[in-house]
Amino acid sequence: MQVTITVNGKSHTRDVEPRTLLSDFIRDGLNLTGTNIGCDTSQCGACTIHMNGQAVKACTVLAVQADGSNLTTIEGLANGDLHPMQKAFWNEHALQCGYCTPGMIMSAVKLVENNPSLTEADIRHGLEGNMCRCTGYENIVNAVQSAAAEMQGA
Amino acid sequence: MAKYVGERVKRFEDPRFIQGRGKYVANLTLNNMAYVAIKRSPYAHAKINSIDTSAALALPGVIAIYTGKDLQDSGVGALPCGWLVPGTKVPVRHALVTDKVCHVGDSVAAVVAENPYIAEDALDLIEVDYDPLPAAINARHTTESGAPQIHPDIENNISYSWELGEKEGAEKAFAEAEANGHVVKIDLINQRLVPNAMEPRACVADWNGFTEEMTLWTTSQNPHPIRLLLSAFTLGIPENRLRVISPDVGGGFGSKIFHYPEEVIVPWISREISRPCKWVATRSESFMTDSQGRDHVSEAELAMTAEGTITALRVKTWADQGAYLSTFAPLIPTAFYICLLSGLYKIPNVYGIAHGTLTNTVPVDAYRGAGRPEASYVVERLVEEAARVMNMDSIEFRRHNFIGVDEFPYQTPVAMAYDSGDYNKLFDKAVEFASYQELRDAQAKARKEGRLVGIGVAGCIEASGPAPSKIAGALGAAVGFWESGVIRVHPTGKVSLMTGSHTHGQGHETAFVQVVADELGIPMEDIELIHGDTGKVPFGMGTYGSRSASVGASALVISAGKVREKMKRIAAHQLEAAVEDIVYDQSNGTMYVSGSSDKAMAFGEISFAAYTAHNLPDEMEPGLEETSFYDPANFTFPNSAHIAQVEIDRHTGEVTVQKYFAVDDVGNVINPMIVEGQIVGGIAQGVGQALWENTVYNEDGQLLSGSFLDYAMPRADGFPRINTDRTETPSPHNPLGVKGCGEMGTITSTVTIANAVVDALAPLGITHMDMPFTAQKIHSAIANKLPVAAD
Numbered sequence: 001m002q003v004t005i006t007v008n009g010k011s012h013t014r015d016v017e018p019r020t021l022l023s024d025f026i027r028d029g030l031n032l033t034g035t036n037i038g039c040d041t042s043q044c045g046a047c048t049i050h051m052n053g054q055a056v057k058a059c060t061v062l063a064v065q066a067d068g069s070n071l072t073t074i075e076g077l078a079n080g081d082l083h084p085m086q087k088a089f090w091n092e093h094a095l096q097c098g099y100c101t102p103g104m105i106m107s108a109v110k111l112v113e114n115n116p117s118l119t120e121a122d123i124r125h126g127l128e129g130n131m132c133r134c135t136g137y138e139n140i141v142n143a144v145q146s147a148a149a150e151m152q153g154a
Numbered sequence: 155m156a157k158y159v160g161e162r163v164k165r166f167e168d169p170r171f172i173q174g175r176g177k178y179v180a181n182l183t184l185n186n187m188a189y190v191a192i193k194r195s196p197y198a199h200a201k202i203n204s205i206d207t208s209a210a211l212a213l214p215g216v217i218a219i220y221t222g223k224d225l226q227d228s229g230v231g232a233l234p235c236g237w238l239v240p241g242t243k244v245p246v247r248h249a250l251v252t253d254k255v256c257h258v259g260d261s262v263a264a265v266v267a268e269n270p271y272i273a274e275d276a277l278d279l280i281e282v283d284y285d286p287l288p289a290a291i292n293a294r295h296t297t298e299s300g301a302p303q304i305h306p307d308i309e310n311n312i313s314y315s316w317e318l319g320e321k322e323g324a325e326k327a328f329a330e331a332e333a334n335g336h337v338v339k340i341d342l343i344n345q346r347l348v349p350n351a352m353e354p355r356a357c358v359a360d361w362n363g364f365t366e367e368m369t370l371w372t373t374s375q376n377p378h379p380i381r382l383l384l385s386a387f388t389l390g391i392p393e394n395r396l397r398v399i400s401p402d403v404g405g406g407f408g409s410k411i412f413h414y415p416e417e418v419i420v421p422w423i424s425r426e427i428s429r430p431c432k433w434v435a436t437r438s439e440s441f442m443t444d445s446q447g448r449d450h451v452s453e454a455e456l457a458m459t460a461e462g463t464i465t466a467l468r469v470k471t472w473a474d475q476g477a478y479l480s481t482f483a484p485l486i487p488t489a490f491y492i493c494l495l496s497g498l499y500k501i502p503n504v505y506g507i508a509h510g511t512l513t514n515t516v517p518v519d520a521y522r523g524a525g526r527p528e529a530s531y532v533v534e535r536l537v538e539e540a541a542r543v544m545n546m547d548s549i550e551f552r553r554h555n556f557i558g559v560d561e562f563p564y565q566t567p568v569a570m571a572y573d574s575g576d577y578n579k580l581f582d583k584a585v586e587f588a589s590y591q592e593l594r595d596a597q598a599k600a601r602k603e604g605r606l607v608g609i610g611v612a613g614c615i616e617a618s619g620p621a622p623s624k625i626a627g628a629l630g631a632a633v634g635f636w637e638s639g640v641i642r643v644h645p646t647g648k649v650s651l652m653t654g655s656h657t658h659g660q661g662h663e664t665a666f667v668q669v670v671a672d673e674l675g676i677p678m679e680d681i682e683l684i685h686g687d688t689g690k691v692p693f694g695m696g697t698y699g700s701r702s703a704s705v706g707a708s709a710l711v712i713s714a715g716k717v718r719e720k721m722k723r724i725a726a727h728q729l730e731a732a733v734e735d736i737v738y739d740q741s742n743g744t745m746y747v748s749g750s751s752d753k754a755m756a757f758g759e760i761s762f763a764a765y766t767a768h769n770l771p772d773e774m775e776p777g778l779e780e781t782s783f784y785d786p787a788n789f790t791f792p793n794s795a796h797i798a799q800v801e802i803d804r805h806t807g808e809v810t811v812q813k814y815f816a817v818d819d820v821g822n823v824i825n826p827m828i829v830e831g832q833i834v835g836g837i838a839q840g841v842g843q844a845l846w847e848n849t850v851y852n853e854d855g856q857l858l859s860g861s862f863l864d865y866a867m868p869r870a871d872g873f874p875r876i877n878t879d880r881t882e883t884p885s886p887h888n889p890l891g892v893k894g895c896g897e898m899g900t901i902t903s904t905v906t907i908a909n910a911v912v913d914a915l916a917p918l919g920i921t922h923m924d925m926p927f928t929a930q931k932i933h934s935a936i937a938n939k940l941p942v943a944a945d
Contacts, residue, residue, distance in 0.1 A: 017271065019271070020271075024270075027181075028183070031183070032174070033174070033178075033180075033181035034173070034174015034175065034176070035174070036176070036178065036180075036352075036353070036404070037180070037354075038352045038353065038354065038437065039437035039861070039862050040436045040437045040438055040861070041437065041861045041862050041863050043861070043862035043863060043867075044352065044437070044862060046352060073174065074172075074173065074174035075173065075174045075175075078173075082172070082173070086172040086173065089168070089172050090164060090165070090168045090169070090172055091164065093164075093165065093827045093828070093830075093831050095168060095171055095172065096405070096659030096660070096661070096831060096832075096835060097351070097352065097353065097402075097403065097404045097405040097658050097659030098167070098168070098170075098171030098172075098176050098402065098404065098659070099176065099178065099351075099352040099353040099404030099405060100352045100404075101171050101172060101176075102171075102172075102174045105172065121871075123870070124870040124871040124873075125870075125871050127869075127870040127871075128869045128870055128871050130870070131352060131862070131867050131869065132352065132870075133350055133351055133352050133405050133407065133835075133839070133867070134352075134405055134659045134831075134835045135831060135834065135835050135838075136834040136835045136836075136837060136838030136839075136868075136873065136876060137838065137868075137869075137870040137873060138834050138838075138873070138875065138876055139831060139834070140870065141870065
């Protein structure tokens with residue numbers, strides 16, 4: 001089937017098998033490998049991207065479902081610059097191996113955009129769908145708090 | 155003097171990760187690449203009658219299908235075990251099995267196809283005719299009569315038994331304690347865990363038929379040992395024609411140390427079809443093929459005098475090794491476990507015996523802490539119970555039995571000689587940091603209100619950076635535990651470092667550079683670290699056992715000393731001074747003549763001079779590059795004091811961790827930000843074991859907890875703030891004075907939480923419970939012990 005999907009501002013028209021996962025379309029079809037895959041049960045959140053303004057797990061969407069959609073992946077979050085959330089992850093040492101990081105950042109950005117007055121409990125609850133095995137989450141929470149302050153100040 | 159060491163330098167590696175440019179193996183695509191998928195056993199134990207690949211081969215897009223016979227007929231050897239204690243019986247383990255499967259997930263056949271979707275489709279078309287056999291799934295019961303025999307030549311499914319310590323002394327001490335003192339006994343299960351690094355394992359192999367060289371990209375913590383095992387045992391391609399690259403690796407926690415079947419299968423197929431090949435594990439495959447952790451069943455006991463002085467500690471353990479011996483499996487329940495059973499204490503008689511047993515489950519090997527959390531769990535559960543029996547505060551009981559600060563180096567009865575420590579100071583700090591007395595007072599008040607509040611304490615020892623190699627050899631290692639470190643100063647004064655250590659989250663690209671920048675007195679920005687590529691780095695041993703800073707960075711410190719010496723000789727020659735009169739100013743990398751700082755040369759000037767070789771001392775070779783292979787004199791011995799507060803919901807049984815305080819002594823600290831990150835992350839993993847994580851097989855050997863839906867991983871909302879502090883007792887025997895920091899958190903937090911939960915339940919008469927402390931388990935245990943009408 002033919003799909004047309006806009007990713008990071010660029011439109012791509014491709015033939016895909018109906019069963020192609022959006023995560024595979026992004027990674028293998030477009031060679032945007034920043035979107036990592038960490039599980040096969042929609043639990044870990046490593047593949048989180050933005051689809052029409054919402055954070056979604058790209059492994060749980062078919063490419064054909066995304067036909068006509070507008071996607072942002074980690075590569076397109078700040079177009080070469082650093083988004084406040086990316087800066088905060090760096091400043092707060094919110095990543096170690098880095099594998100969960102793109103999905104974590106993409107989730108966190110929407111979490112902050114959707115709730116301007118996040119408590120720590122809100123952040124911890126809001127990131128429940130993104131697993132990190134390295135950090136114990138503490139510095140991720142710090143990063144989201146710090147980025148939230150900057151994003152609201154902007 | 156230090157400009158960078160001790161500073162919270164932001165990590166050099168982070169920009170690529172936060173922007174989605176991580177170089178993980180799964181991100182690598184080569185031209186003309188084919189995709190491999192593995193047909194895995196659905197049975198835990200079954201005889202293979204036949205494998206019919208005809209329907210799968212007929213599927214368009216399938217290139218070939220291979221079975222174990224194809225690999226073995228071409229000369230591929232079995233996967234070896236790299237740690238053998240005396241008398242170990244090693245089950246034969248092939249990359250693809252031929253006649254029998256021994257665990258769910260065992261590899262039966264390999265498909266290679268034009269894309270991964272077709273490869274997966276083909277798996278379903280392979281017909282394997284099995285005769286299922288009864289399965290053994292329990293570490294202890296597998297040794298009993300009537301248990302299924304898994305490997306023909308290994309009786310009672312016992313691969314090895316290993317004992318160490320003062321057996322007779324312990325017997326005498328227990329007899330005395332039975333008569334005049336106290337004995338506490340606990341039966342413990344340290345449940346099996348799945349490491350679950352967030353990046354699933356992956357391999358890309360590229361056979362170049364023109365040069366007859368193989369390149370393998372693999373998700374490994376130690377590419378050189380993998381290359382060695384591939385060359386010498388399995389694939390048979392000589393090391394000089396085999397390049398193994400571990401680029402960015404998304405977490406390991408031990409599970410990526412080992413030599414896995416796919417590291418044999420994928421390059422073998424690449425050579426067979428003369429195309430690059432890629433295999434990426436699904437998470438389901440990770441659950442049934444990544445080596446798992448822990449899984450000890452133990453009987454433990456402690457003897458003490460009437461005054462609470464520990465006189466003996468004795469433990470008998472059945473350690474489940476799974477269906478085969480993974481690369482370092484026998485190390486974990488032996489030298490990394492029994493050798494740590496003295497804990498922080500002066501115990502005259504320590505004795506342990508471990509039976510490494512085989513079952514129809516996924517192989518078990520090192521997982522963060524690797525034997526040391528199991529030892530801490532035994533020691534600190536016993537100590538806590540002993541304090542309760544003595545009606546002493548558990549910290550006071552510990553202090554009463556600590557090894558004194560003036561007793562280092564301290565030789566334990568179980569081989570280890572601790573390098574340094576000050577356990578009273580450590581606990582002084584922890585008690586103050588946690589406001590321990592206030593926690594106890596609040597607990598007393600809460601108990602009066604009928605609330606189930608528990609305070610958990612643990613003080614643990616770690617042995618990190620296994621060493622020296624000759625001792626490791628005597629204990630069963632087939633390899634050495636040194637590390638290589640190269641400093642290549644380029645003509646312009648820019649510097650490349652090469653280390654055999656591998657970073658997969660630990661931040662070496664920053665911390666190692668901090669160390670060398672201070673050693674040479676040049677900006678961090680002028681230095682880069684190269685690692686993880688056998689084509690670029692001299693043989694090295696990799697990263698595990700919290701060894702990278704103490705062994706790997708130390709090797710670089712030694713190389714830096716050699717670089718400084720050569721530079722001083724060049725400076726002396728060119729400044730026409732004696733070498734002894736040249737001062738190397740490590741604050742800015744300049745060399746000057748003592749007493750006349752105007753006679754000076756900059757780092758870059760000397761670097762350039764080393765390469766022009768126009769004016770070097772006689773007999774000096776040109777160039778500026780130094781290599782060291784550092785084999786430490788001993789392990790380092792980090793130690794910890796953790797205090798946690800939990801509350802159990804009396805209605806649901808749910809445990810909430812309310813407060814957590816950790817004071818760790820990991821020696822000198824290179825980058826506090828990274829060290830704290832390691833400690834906190836380690837604590838979270840250990841809490842995961844205590845509260846949630848459990849690997850469950852049913853009686854047929856089916857893995858019931860085979861996905862993130864069934865295996866409870868720690869999530870962001872499971873934790874309070876984790877407060878960390880430290881004392882710094884330098885290791886006396888490595889040039890940085892550092893100790894390992896990667897595993898201390900995990901080693902300590904599991905038993906800290908266990909002690910807290912048991913403490914919370916103590917008013918109900920519960921003195922032990924096995925992990926994980928799920929709401930269901932606690933609810934069942936307390937439901938009929940609580941007053942019916944409580945609030």
